[in-house]
Amino acid sequence: MPGLAIKAEGLTRRFGDFVAVNNLDLMIPEKTIYGFLGPNGCGKSTTMRLLTGLLTPSAGQVTVLGMDIPKDSEALRMRLGYMTQKFSLYDDLSVEENLKFIAQIYNLPARTSKLRIEQQLSEFGLNQRRKRLAGSLSGGQRQRLALSAATLHQPELLLLDEPTSAVDPENRRDFWETLFDLCEQDTTILVSTHYMDEAERCHGLAILESGCKRADDSPKALLENLGAHVLEVDGDNLRQVKSTLESLPGVLSTAQQGTHLRVLVKEQFSTPEQWLHQQYPELMADRTIRQVRPSLEDVFVQCTR
Numbered sequence: 001m002p003g004l005a006i007k008a009e010g011l012t013r014r015f016g017d018f019v020a021v022n023n024l025d026l027m028i029p030e031k032t033i034y035g036f037l038g039p040n041g042c043g044k045s046t047t048m049r050l051l052t053g054l055l056t057p058s059a060g061q062v063t064v065l066g067m068d069i070p071k072d073s074e075a076l077r078m079r080l081g082y083m084t085q086k087f088s089l090y091d092d093l094s095v096e097e098n099l100k101f102i103a104q105i106y107n108l109p110a111r112t113s114k115l116r117i118e119q120q121l122s123e124f125g126l127n128q129r130r131k132r133l134a135g136s137l138s139g140g141q142r143q144r145l146a147l148s149a150a151t152l153h154q155p156e157l158l159l160l161d162e163p164t165s166a167v168d169p170e171n172r173r174d175f176w177e178t179l180f181d182l183c184e185q186d187t188t189i190l191v192s193t194h195y196m197d198e199a200e201r202c203h204g205l206a207i208l209e210s211g212c213k214r215a216d217d218s219p220k221a222l223l224e225n226l227g228a229h230v231l232e233v234d235g236d237n238l239r240q241v242k243s244t245l246e247s248l249p250g251v252l253s254t255a256q257q258g259t260h261l262r263v264l265v266k267e268q269f270s271t272p273e274q275w276l277h278q279q280y281p282e283l284m285a286d287r288t289i290r291q292v293r294p295s296l297e298d299v300f301v302q303c304t305r
């Protein structure tokens, strides 16, 4: 049974009267990839900063890798890697110089530093670009450099704050493959995202909204416990159908997706397609209504309504 890399109880952070992180409990198993999914401003970055010890909690207890935060944050520094939303390396240093600088910050011995820099340049596909200024790299290359820097000292826990917001789908895919490689080498990874497909890749997931945790489980369990039927409704005048269905108490949400309407219906109706037909026989006549598998977006909509 794996231990916990992060345990937080009642974690809270206020900025004046505003509560950015509200009474958060977290149990993040070690050697897993755990995601924070939530919209802008829901408190993902603030929570990450609290977990690194960069920010002091207003209330609550946090243990990271068995150490108390913020008390032991200095001692924990060597065991953590943190990649912020912004590219935090030096544009006017080369790729190699940036890594050398990071090695100095972490006080890596000269031999280790040399070895690790070569390993990272090769593993992250940056060998050919080692003399290039970081500022001249593409978005994907910058992101690879940032991750190679964050993992140079081989941290046990890696915190990644929206690491893929500036990269294309192919680079995102490669990036996630790298995360699974790191996880297999026993690194615990906490990653924040607002992309549903990324959230679905995580072993465990917390859905955050307005500083509160709305759900916390594996993506599979979250999908299984949606607590709603998901229907697709085809046909004309979907905008009118949408506004009509929205006023039905049994309908939880509606959203148009191309040529159909995705409708979340309360779980209590055993045959939701029939139920919808019965509610509006005329409006629903000649329309195809089919039940489909839930997506993580449905889960997100359902628990942040």
Ligand SMILES: Nc1ncnc2c1ncn2[C@@H]1O[C@H](COP(=O)(O)OP(=O)(O)OP(=O)(O)O)[C@@H](O)[C@H]1O
Pocket (backbone or CB within 6 Å): 015, 018, 020, 038, 039, 040, 041, 042, 043, 044, 045, 046, 047, 162
């Ligand atoms: N230093 C601060 N002073 C005042 N308010 C802050 C401070 N830092 C964050 N906040 C507020 O706390 C809330 C949560 O911010 P946070 O950056 O944690 O959200 P987020 O989920 O990471 O969003 P994003 O994806 O936009 O980065 C926001 O409303 C933000 O304005």
